[in-house]
Amino acid sequence: MDMKDQGSEDTIVGLKKMCLGLQSSDRKIRKEAYISIEKYLRSHSELSNQELRNIFSETYMYTLNGLRDKTESVREQAIEFVKFLIIDKLPINDYYLSYVFPLLVERIGSVELIEESEEIRLQMVKLLDAIITKYSNTNQLKPFLNDSVIILAEAVKDKFPLMKELSCRLILKLANALPRDFHCQAGNLIKPVLSCFGHQRYKIRVESIKAIGEIVMHCDHNGLNEVVGPLAERLFDQIPIVRQTVGQVAARWLLEYRDRYSFFHKILPLLLTGLNDEVVETRNEAAELWEQVGLQFQKENEKDLKDELDYLIDLPKYYPENIIRPNLGCRTLVKRNVSKLASALSRELMSWQEDVRVRCSQLLCAIVLHAEDGITQNLQSLLPAMYSAARDDDNRVVDNIIQASQLLGYFVRYNVWSDLIIPVIEDGAHYGHLIVLSGLVKGSPKEYIADFVEDISRVLAEDSICNSRKDKYQKEMIKCVEILSEKNSHGTNNSTGYYLFKIIVTTVALKHPNNETEISDSVFDSLRTGLKLETNQELWMLYTGRLLDRINKNPKLWTTVTDQACIFLTILSQSEEAFGLNLQSIHDILENVLDLECDAEMRLKTFYVLATSFEKKDLIFKRAKDLTKFLENLIQDIFVPSLVWRPGASAEAIRTMAAACLQHALMPSPEVDLFSDDTLRPVTEKLLPLLISLLEDASYRSRQIAIECLAFLKTLCCKKDMWNVDDLIKIYPEILKRLDDPTEKVRFSALRNLPIFLNSVPVEFKKANYRAHHELIIDTLLTHFDDDNEDVQNMVYDTLQEVAIINKKELLHKIDRHKPLLRNKKGCDKILESLEVLKIEEIE
Template sequence: MAALVATEAAALPGPAEAAEPAEAAELSRALSRLLPGLEADSKLSRRRALEALQRALETARPEAPAADPAAFQGPWARLLLPRLLRCLADPAEGCRALAAHLLDLGLRRAARPRDALPRLLPALAARLAGPDPAHRPPPEPCEELRLALVQLLRVAVDLGGAALAPHLDDAVRALRCALLDPFAAVRRESCECAAGLARATPDHFHMQSESLIGPLMQSISHQHWKVRVAVIEATGTVIQFGNGKSVDDVLPHFAQRLFDDVPQVRQAVTRVVGGWLLALRDRYSFFHKLIPLLLSSLDDEMPHIAQEAASLWAEAGLQWQKENEEDLKDKLDFASPPPAHHPSPETRPGLGCRELVFRNLSKILPAICHDITDWVAGTRVKAARLLAVLLLHAEDHATQHLEALLRTLLLACADEEGAVVSSCTRSAELIGTFVSPEVFLKLLWPMLKKSPSASGLLVLAAVIRGCPREALQPHLKAITTELAGAHIRQGSENLRYGEKLLQCVQALVSTCGEDGRGCGLQLMQVLVTVMALPGAPGLGNQLQETEAALAAVESSGDGQDLYRQHVGPLLEWLGGSQRGWTAHSPELLQFSVLVAHAGPALGEALPQLVPVLRSCLQPDRDPQMRLRLLSVLSRALLSAKETVDSQGQLHRYLDTVVTDILVPNLQWRAGRTAAAIRTAAVSCLWALISSEVLSATQVEDVRETLLPPVLTALEEDSQMTRLTSCRIVSAFLKSSGGASEPDKFIKIYPELLKRLDDVSTEVRLAAASALAVWLECIRNDGAEACYQRDVQHLYKELLVYLDDPDSAVQDAVLEVLQAGSVLFPDLLVRETEAVVHKHRSPTRCEQLLQHVQARPAAP
């Protein structure tokens, strides 16, 4: 009430009014006629009075008193201002809106707008600032009117300038609430107003700036991107002219905005941070906090943001360099060229930028090492990219932080995010470029030996790729020796581990070139280990490319030349541990892979290969291991001319293969595994015979040893064993040409006859084919009379199968009898005529009789 009385008293005519110039007096009289309407009880009357005032002010002619700021100042301050301020609280929304508009017009036209500040700012604060802006609505309920009031406050700030200093409390109180306004446009306008207030009162604003930081940070994540941009820009100005201590409160929010999906928001952060690096009063205290934010924008997905960040960073570095010219005098006078193997010497950061990073790296790295393992993927990606940028600036100064860097990279390279792994790999390459191999290897090997991991190998491969060839060359032998050591080479059976192990080999071959010529054996040991891992066929192309690259280095040849050079030592290396092999030994898998891939080189390595096979395939060794090795041997013998006999030397080891390897494994033993071993051994024998690497004489030599166990194998439960045995017997008979030993020869056909009753048609047909060969051998022997009784028995038995339910068997047996009829045709005719009436269908017997009778009589 007292304030109201004071306002009224100020509006009454007094001595000042009497002394007014004529123009001001005329304006006062004109306004006095309209002002009583503002006090009317009727809302309509008050509105009409305000509209009349609006017309009077907006349509004033240039020569009218209202157009003269000096003439307008007195009536404005004495008559209009107090009444219009009171109208800001009018119950009618339209009246409040007109009052705000008229106040705006009045401030702009008054000669001394700052004179209105003592009454205007408290009134605006009263309408904008509620007691609890976070939970209670502001006194002004209309959002458009709140916008108009904030705009009015901004006009007052722009026109008041330094005169606002005594009224900062009211202005800041109004802005604190307006910055949290539900209406987005009010927040944007408030941000611009806060920035203007900071610029207008630079000498006093620091005392109030901290109170604006809280509301600004509450609005920095607003859903409207324009609000976020306005908040960031306003924050930059508020801190620039305010209290630098607020930087710590703001930076975490700014860091989050670097993840914003809207490029304009990220660009705003970049500009503000860059501006702080250049102009913030206390910037030296905050370099280690500001540098990571600006450098994070160097690889922004939007090129224009990255370019602007690079420009600001270069400017900041140059400014710091000039400010510290004395400290950098030696480095400036004797500037060193970029390192010889710098990844991008043409875009090498300036000295100021490099020094800024180097001097603050110890403060920046701990935060990056923490963020690079954060649970939020976006944070990890940003941190990993930033680390690569920092290392590019730090160059060889990274050495003093190397242990922490390597531990961080080992963790980060195991990340499931490909972007994190890619950036960390790049960081490892930079370490290899700038740090001495002696240093990083000394730290890296203990980490890998303590806990072999795919990520550790990935880091090792990356530092090797980044390392200059001449720097790496003295350490090459030690690196390959460590890689080929069992602890690292066989650190895991995981395929990803093998892939990274392969990358280490690729890195060594590509980086060292011909310098690696003496390390081929160790690298081949690693390659064989990778090839033996479960799932390794998925790395087939990479393995072939690596073998080709290594072969080019070793002998300027292809992959087969590589195996030809190293297969012997590799077999000796693996064979050295064969006494402890089991079915699950990784060395067994490696041996199997080596034999499978060596190709023609195996023919030159028989002195190393055969002893290992002989030792491992003895009956007292692990059955599962023997089974696997027999399968390996079988595959090698199937293509013997291209593998084990590529040099034509297999015959020298034939006795060992037959006597010491095949025969022991053909012997009958109880159990399913033993049966599987016999099947594998029979397969090996068949592969050896069918490969055509043995001459007839050689087959004849092994037949005497192998025929008895093969005939026994005709009784095996395995169909494959019985079938293969029939084929082997047939091959043995063909190679003999005749019945050289009648006693042994006679024992063959009864075993084959039994197979005619086999459950497998395929076995029965193979047995019939073998019987045909047996009969052919008798014919070639020239002593048919000695075998008449056995042949007669065979005729009788075969005639039974001419009436077999299976027509294929009937046809096969018919061919056997027709082929064997040349021995004793009359005997066959008698036996056939004796049983023809017993057959369900005499067709086959009649065909046989016709065939025999059609043959010319013997002379």
Template sequence: MAACGAAELAQALSRPLSCLQGPECGRAARLRALEAIRAEVQERPLSSEAVREVFETQLVRPLARCLAGDAAERCRELALQLLLHGLNRCERPGEALPVLLPVLAQRLGPPQGAEPCEELRLGLLQLLGLLLRRGGTAVAPYLSDVVGILQAALLDHYAEVRRESCRCAVACAQAVPEHFHMQSESLIKPLMQTISHQHYRVRVDVIQATGAVIQFGNGKSVDDVLSHLAQRLFDEIPKVRQAVTTIIGEWLLHLRDRYSYFHKLIPLLLGSVTDDIPENTTLAWTYWEKVGLQWEKENEDDLKDKMDFSVPPSHYPKGVTRPGLGCRELVSRNLSKVLPGLCHDLTDWVENTRVKASQLLYVLLLHAEDHITQHMELLLRTLYQACLDRESEVVRNCVKAAELIGTFVSPKVSLRLITSAFEITPKPSCLMVLAAVIRGSPKEILQPHLSDLGDTLSQAGVCQRSEEAEETMCSLAEVQQLDGFLYLYKQHILQLLEWVSVSHDSWTCYSPEILQLDVIATHSGPVIGEALHDFILILKTCLQPNKDPQMRLKLFTVLSELLQKANETINSQGLFPSYLEIVIKDILAPNLQWHAGRTAAAIRTTAVSCLWALIHCQMLAPEETLQVKDALMPQIIAAMDEDSKISRLMGCRIVGGILKVCGRQFDEIQLGKTYPEVLKRLDDASPDVRLTAAHTLTDWFKCLKDSDVKSAMKSHIEFLYQELLIHLDDQDPDTQNAVLATLRELEQKNTKQLMIFIPYFYFTEVLKEGSILYPELLVREVEVALHKHRTPAYCNQLLHHIQTAREPA
């Protein structure tokens, strides 16, 4: 078929264009005119001359007017499709900017764009992206309008609009870099508001956009985004962590002011070399090697002597590849700026932060080699504390780091500093660090110091520590012809608690009595249940909000440990329920109240963990569980919205536990207030929380089975059906296929790497449970959703289940 020429196309379009632009043209007529234009433009082959002469000169303006002001959504949609089709084929789409940018700013710009349809907002941004990518420098005069559009679109409720706005931000930065730097800071705030979005693909796109916005914009914005990017290195999705690694690597190679930010960027890139995913580790090392080589070339004169005589130490750790000279020099020259913050993170209250910091410490010391010497006091002080960590991985990484001290630092320096610590406070962790340093030291260098080491270790204050106490207790019980040390506790538990609690009203986290109470409570086993009155009164006094926060954390940890085996410890005599009111009102409730700060958040987490242990141990009667619910339900609901994953997880579990025990005693008001907060957790970033929320909703449905309030809850049930059906449809067909193929395997193996898939299976299971209540209503909702879902497998599965359940046996 011959291509349609300009004259022929202009003639064919004259009538629909006339109709489209006529003042009396109604909706139906406009729609017919647009359909006729589409038939001519999209369904016939056009010559390039026709596109240039007719589309650019005759079609752009009327289509833009239609897109800007037509009340009919279908007309705006057709106009948008025609513009995208035509501009894709135009040689100079940038010439349409004066016409289209005002329209895009009107439909998408702040404070609230005029376009209500999500799909059309997405299409409008795709049109903007096309203009940015192909418009080149013609975009410059409209940069303010573009940035205003992106500021609003980056915060759009529709995830796909946010993703497209990120791509537009990248295109804008690349189109006019010489002008973009003046506007780039305006995009940083909305990007950072979106970087923690619940959809991981949005997070990936935001990170990539942030990289381009700063790369081509104002480098000063690095400080505004670093903390957010560092947080994404803890993201559960490997692709998100990979995106962070990529942009940090690119900045270290190409950012104009990169030398000013080396001390801030290097820890982030090196933090990725210990990633759980091998591909991410390889990517980080590849970038790091490039950065080191580039820095070597840029500073070749300063490094000439070191390049000529850089020989690895003969006692270098076996099986470890020595980093390149440029990499080693970069770390050594920036270590004094990096180390203080890293040491602070090693004692952070968040476990993941401490683990990441301990991994990074080893990598940094491996690079720094003998430059470690000038930082020994800070390093050792931090290692002593970190080696007491409850997380074994933190301790393991810190011990490896201490071995590097032995490898690279002279024993004359390291041993003098470590042994002097024994004179001040001989902790077990000091011995751990010393042992690691000895293991890492070459034998021939360590030999002259062995005598002094032996003298230090043989001192009574070092070799005869309190760790011998338990063995002594066993010996004392044997002397008294008792069957074990528990009988010693049985004889003296009341006197022990009286002795340890003399000054309990003024305890702090540094009070030795805290450790003594910990040992008494946890080592006495069932005997502590015989002194419950005294023990609870100590807790009541010490766990008030005005007491030392770190002390409260320690005591809550002790209480949580006891509650996990309550019938073998504090409830061994069956007396604990009589103290339930004190535990709930005087201990848990005050500490579950929200207060600002990390320590306050950690206390709320431990308190809610204690509450879960209290419910999970199943020693409460239904009326006692109702007492917990009546006193603490607002705090439990609030816990499900905490930053802490553990708090959200425990909150969901507690609600589920309460529903199982006494949910049938809830009225319609109580049931109606319970499920919305649980439903929100189906969007949680953590797969564990999403899974637990799904289980809890199943328990909620079970409460309504054969219940008197079932009819009063019908509208709530219908809403739940609709929401769960939305969650049932994942955007990624590969995820759907993986779910279908691995459901049973996941249930049997509980494979950790695939935990993200499990909730989609449980969404189906929740709906199956809920289908018992109003099967006809659910069938209608499923049939409505069936045609909207990308993969209808779960919907068909539900329909089959409902049909089977309704068939007579």
């Protein structure tokens, strides 16, 4: 035996003695033994490979058994020693691995939990990691592929998060270490790795997605079919890096998977969804990866795409400015698979899961953008799903549906999509239909859609479609009007303006309370602009008459909730100058609506709206023709019957409102001559008895309004020199009676208006033969002149000033006679002073 062999033998003997410590019952001694052996071997760096093999052969039964030690600290030290021995000391040789792997499989590769310590299990996986790293791309690792897969399959299912994360990374390393052999066992890792997809730690989800991406690259098509569904669910992950990882994996498959042409339709959604992700970084990365995929596909199919590459290089006309057109490879790839993608999208857009609907709506936008006119054949299945998704509670889904609709409108011509959506709307529309329709119209270039705007407007203007009281439906209907107005290029030369006007007025009339701010008078602005008119009033003047004819259907049957009634009242209140241009049509409807046999509430509301309109007489009658005839017919056919007394609370309320409406109608206007000379007298003779009768009405408001109406009527008659003594004698006694009315408001109204009746009286009334009337007036006024209310005293004083002009002598006589009996002596003196001034003026 030479010196070298002797030295090797001595080393082995020495190590065996140290190994005796590994058999001690004291755990500290066992742990120290591992430390001593490692220290000893580190100090003998000159040992040859053969010597190391001999040492391993003689000591492995002692050293490796420490992996089973009952003490955790000893097992930990044993793993450190084995890692040092296998990785740092021993050369690459499958001989050593054949002793280590069975122990690893035993401890962490069985279904039953053998190694209870999480930290020890993690150390063992790290040992496996170090082995795979050292033996990567060597034949010595091949025999242990099965054991490695067994260990990793259990390790990824471990409850310890760090174990899962490291195991997923180790799968990638193992696949790269044995690229030609990994496919034999790759399939066994799919289900264990998929179990990590739902882990609460996003880092584990990311690593598991990367691992599954690698596994599928080495599997047959069954592997891809198994993982594509769970991988698609990760597109709904709240963490952006997880979604980005899905896109990276999908891009790799699209570029490198050997049978990718058969699975494009399954892989494409995984990457295309990222193009519309809410995170900018995710969108940008997905766009870059997708462009690479398209360019590669374009290169691989260069012969088939040669004509398009050579000639179709310019952007299509009117291509959306804010969108970059995908390259030809990307577009072709989607077009060839769009039928398979569309059917799945149609199902998932109506999923009960919110996240699924969001991602599918994002994917829809990407598919429409790439498929362009190739989407045409799939519209029949896509549109119903879009109608439903457009009503989603999640605004992200709705926004994506709108975007997709606009893209469809650009790429697909009107005659194609109109045949699908218009019949559906006619059968019974909801606001989802309108959202999609407005998107289609908005996306269509004006040059192509302008000739069809009238057809669309005609459909939407049908009563069954536009007469809706639903808040969201109304909002979308107005949006449709705005977009159709923008696309209209024919101005007022066709019926488009009328149809859109009808829709707006109907929507305003039936407005839902939630839409008070959204739907206001400004909704007419877009239509006015589209028709190139200067003011909204021009709209009313153009189309009010036609709309009145349209709604004039059985007005006697209307109630306050009847659609046509609401539209009519809206016209009365908002038409302004157009009111005067359609007096006959308005009268015809009013005559029926305000018939005594019609709904009481409807009559009440109509009188109220009409009274409000009459407040703007200067405006509504500005362009009126035959105004006198309209007012005469209105008074004769409507006001006269409505002012006749009838029993009941409803009749009383209607009587009051009719009187209020008449009051506004009779109110003199500086700009409008309400009655001609021929008609005012007959009107006066019909109204006087009714108004005088109304002064005795149970409703104080009716009595008060009757006084105002009589005052206005007197003013109108005086203006045309038609006020006579008989009229005055009929009215003033009744007004004097109201000075004793139980309601203060009525008394004050009588006192305010009495000077009007006593002003400019007919000359004949001043004669002596009417002295009895003068005495009645003076006696009554002097009685109220003593009222405690100072305001009453002042108003009586004003009235007495008018009486002085009629018969000053009698007034002086009465004051002198009543002064001693009156408390208001100060007021009497004031009147006498004013009469004295009047006397002086008369002398002068």
